[in-house]
Amino acid sequence: VGAGPSGLVAALTLLQNGISVRIIAKESKQRIGQRGSTIQASDHPLPCPRSIELCRYLGILEDMQDQGAQAPFMRKYKAGSREPFKTLEMDPLLEPLPDRPYRNALIIGQNVTEAILRSHIEKYSCHVELSTRLESFEQQSDHVVV
Incomplete structure (x- = not known):
């Protein structure tokens, strides 16, 4: 949940280790400005x-x-x-x-860092789903239902 640097690093790490992910972000568009630099x-x-x-x-x-x-x-x-x-x-x-x-x-810039991370994530056919909120989740023994 979230497509900032931490969420994108976590997603890329999981993808590189053969674990499928779904990246959701409540924002309707990618960040343009920067926070950290x-x-x-x-x-x-x-x-x-x-x-x-x-x-x-x-x-x-x-x-x-x-x-x-x-x-x-x-x-x-x-x-x-x-x-x-x-x-x-x-x-x-x-x-x-x-x-x-x-x-x-x-x-x-954080926005540049996020763009780089997204480009590497896209190599795994994974994309950030914008305008998507987490409503609930349920932990199972071997997976999570979101």
């Missing part, structure tokens, strides 16, 4: 999942890197001036390590 790597100062590694396991990393970008730098300017007095790297480039192959953030 960064996929964090393992050297982020806060604890976070290794999302970029997950992209590699799912087979979507190349598409994500093609459509994403590294974190930009930030410049500070004196009031009324066009000359920067300080340039800061938001995410200095770090070399990969054996236990952390992706150490920098990837800047990519």
Whole structure:
């Protein structure tokens, strides 16, 4: 239920493991704008999942890197001036390590991430069913009735 990044990652993972899925979303159209814009790597100062590694396991990393970008730098300017007095790297480039192959953030919009995930899901003849709500579900021993 839901066609945001989490629901689409779950669906793609299940499909890649031979489990059929049905993806429903209450929205009537795909999201145009973005909410989140960064996929964090393992050297982020806060604890976070290794999302970029997950992209590699799912087979979507190349598409994500093609459509994403590294974190930009930030410049500070004196009031009324066009000359920067300080340039800061938001995410200095770090070399990969054996236990952390992706150490920098990837800047990519949530809407772009969702489009990439949908394109990979469609390779399994699966599509997001828009304007569809979950009314109820019943857990069986070997399946779920929705």
